[in-house]
Amino acid sequence: MASNFRFAQLQPFLLAGAGQVIGSTTIVLQSMLDINGNALSMATDFGSIGYGTLEPGNGTLEEQISFSGLTNNGDGTVTLSGVNSVAFVYPYTETSGLSKTHAGASTFVISNTSGFYNKFVAKDDDGTISETLTFTQPNFPQMDGIGTAPTLPAQLVTKHYVDSAVIAGAPNASATTIGITKLSINPASPTSPIAIGSNDGSTVNSLLTASGVGSVITTVSGNAPSSGNALIDADAMPIALSGATQGDILYNNGANWVPLAVGTSGQFLKTQGAGANPQWAAAPTPFLGLFSCGEVGSKSSTGTQTIAHGLGVTPKMVRIHATNTYQIFSHGSYNGTTASYTAAGIGISLSPGVVGVAGGTGLIVYIFTNYSGGVGSIGSFASIAVDATNITLTWTAGGSSFAGGGTPMEWEAEA
Numbered sequence: 001m002a003s004n005f006r007f008a009q010l011q012p013f014l015l016a017g018a019g020q021v022i023g024s025t026t027i028v029l030q031s032m033l034d035i036n037g038n039a040l041s042m043a044t045d046f047g048s049i050g051y052g053t054l055e056p057g058n059g060t061l062e063e064q065i066s067f068s069g070l071t072n073n074g075d076g077t078v079t080l081s082g083v084n085s086v087a088f089v090y091p092y093t094e095t096s097g098l099s100k101t102h103a104g105a106s107t108f109v110i111s112n113t114s115g116f117y118n119k120f121v122a123k124d125d126d127g128t129i130s131e132t133l134t135f136t137q138p139n140f141p142q143m144d145g146i147g148t149a150p151t152l153p154a155q156l157v158t159k160h161y162v163d164s165a166v167i168a169g170a171p172n173a174s175a176t177t178i179g180i181t182k183l184s185i186n187p188a189s190p191t192s193p194i195a196i197g198s199n200d201g202s203t204v205n206s207l208l209t210a211s212g213v214g215s216v217i218t219t220v221s222g223n224a225p226s227s228g229n230a231l232i233d234a235d236a237m238p239i240a241l242s243g244a245t246q247g248d249i250l251y252n253n254g255a256n257w258v259p260l261a262v263g264t265s266g267q268f269l270k271t272q273g274a275g276a277n278p279q280w281a282a283a284p285t286p287f288l289g290l291f292s293c294g295e296v297g298s299k300s301s302t303g304t305q306t307i308a309h310g311l312g313v314t315p316k317m318v319r320i321h322a323t324n325t326y327q328i329f330s331h332g333s334y335n336g337t338t339a340s341y342t343a344a345g346i347g348i349s350l351s352p353g354v355v356g357v358a359g360g361t362g363l364i365v366y367i368f369t370n371y372s373g374g375v376g377s378i379g380s381f382a383s384i385a386v387d388a389t390n391i392t393l394t395w396t397a398g399g400s401s402f403a404g405g406g407t408p409m410e411w412e413a414e415a
Contacts, residue, residue: 004048004131005119010034010110015054016077019104023097025083027054029108032070032078040078042070051086051116054098055106063100064088064113086115305382307391307411314388315413320364322409330407332364334384339364365393367407386413 016028032040042050049068055061068082085099086092092115121127135141146160171179187193309315316336323329332341343366344357358366365382382393391413 006045006047007112008034008040008045008050008110010040012107012109013078015102015104015106015108017104019102019106020098021101022099025097026079026081027065027067027083027098027102027108028073029078029080030105031076032072039072040070041072042068046070049119050080051111051113052080052108053111053113054100054102054108056109056111058107061100061102061106063098063102064111064115065098066094066115086113088114090114090118092118302380302395302397305393305395307393308389309386309391309411309413311413311415312388313415315386315391315415317414318364318384318386318391318411319413320382320384320393320409320411322365322367322407330366332366332384334364334386336386338362339384341366343367365395365409 010032013029013032016030020027034040034045040046049066050070051064051066054063054065064086066082066084066086067080069080071079071081073079083098084094084096086094094115121129143158147158149161150157171177173179173181183193183195309318314336318334320332321329322331330341330343332339334340338361340359340361341363342357342359360366362383363381364384365380367380380395380397382395385392385394391411
């Protein structure tokens with residue numbers, strides 16, 4: 001910060017030689033020392049400008065001047081340069097050079113003239129401050145009240161105005177307006193929410209959401225995603241294709257990003273297992289989502305049997321089908337609340353050679369033994385429980401033999 005205006009209290013001085021004439025931009029003084037006999041300098045004692053009076057009190061010869069340079073000469077004299085004549089009244093106009101002639105030995109004093117006072121900003125007047133004013137903490141400049149809102153770009157504002165603008169002053173964001181908006185989901189860290197730009201390396205330029213059933217797939221353009229950031233993963237939720245025919249999209253086959261063939265409106269993306277190529281297929285009625293299937297392992301005694309379904313969520317529907325070479329079958333299903341079954345085969349009515357059908361609720365598998373010796377009997381049956389990891393069958397022997405281990409069975413589950 002510069003100090004451009006300083007004040008010195010000094011004794012009167014005298015013009016050297018024959019004095020100065022009208023128009024002169026310098027004056028030479030016989031000497032110019034402070035009251036202790038020390039030489040003066042412009043920068044140290046006056047700053048960028050000094051003010052004085054020639055022939056004070058001498059009627060029409062009195063003249064107010066300003067000067068911007070001071071030189072101490074070898075013979076003891078002092079030259080003031082950059083001299084302007086300053087008007088006594090407002091607007092205190094400064095004109096280069098003297099406006100009057102002053103004889104040698106005329107008096108010159110450093111004085112607080114009208115031009116000198118014009119350098120200050122008065123509290124009742126408009127004024128311009130060209131330098132920096134520094135306020136020592138915790139002292140801040142302040143208004144006498146909240147005041148009115150600023151109307152010009154360069155006007156300062158109060159804390160009250162800033163707080164109000166932050167809370168309610170910004171517009172809501174739109175397609176054409178930068179403004180206030182919300183995150184689509186709660187951030188992982190409430191104290192450090194992060195918005196992702198379209199040029200972020202971990203995203204694509206066209207935002208694609210593949211996080212749940214019914215999410216829309218759009219044409220991918222711009223940056224390809226980095227490894228591990230699946231747009232469509234072979235083990236992800238099935239995704240509905242919305243709108244007209246879409247362009248190629250990418251899926252992660254477990255090792256690389258591979259284009260997936262074009263699908264059409266009304267089709268759904270169905271996964272085929274880890275690392276396999278997902279396929280577009282017509283929507284099932286109803287469309288239930290994730291699908292997995294397999295064979296029930298051998299079961300030769302009563303007790304529980306656990307099947308890992310691999311869906312990652314609790315299935316909404318489970319079906320188990322059992323058929324053997326003796327024309328005996330069982331078809332059962334579980335809808336998340338109730339298990340039911342339909343069973344049929346020779347001996348189901350306990351009459352030799354007669355084919356019958358049975359059905360009920362509470363069980364998902366209901367198997368008869370094959371007809372033997374003129375009599376058929378219940379071989380085994382099972383109830384079901386499910387969670388996000390397993391299908392659990394609880395087997396019970398219903399007759400003289402346990403048929404669960406000898407009848408091929410298949411299961412399927414949907415989420």
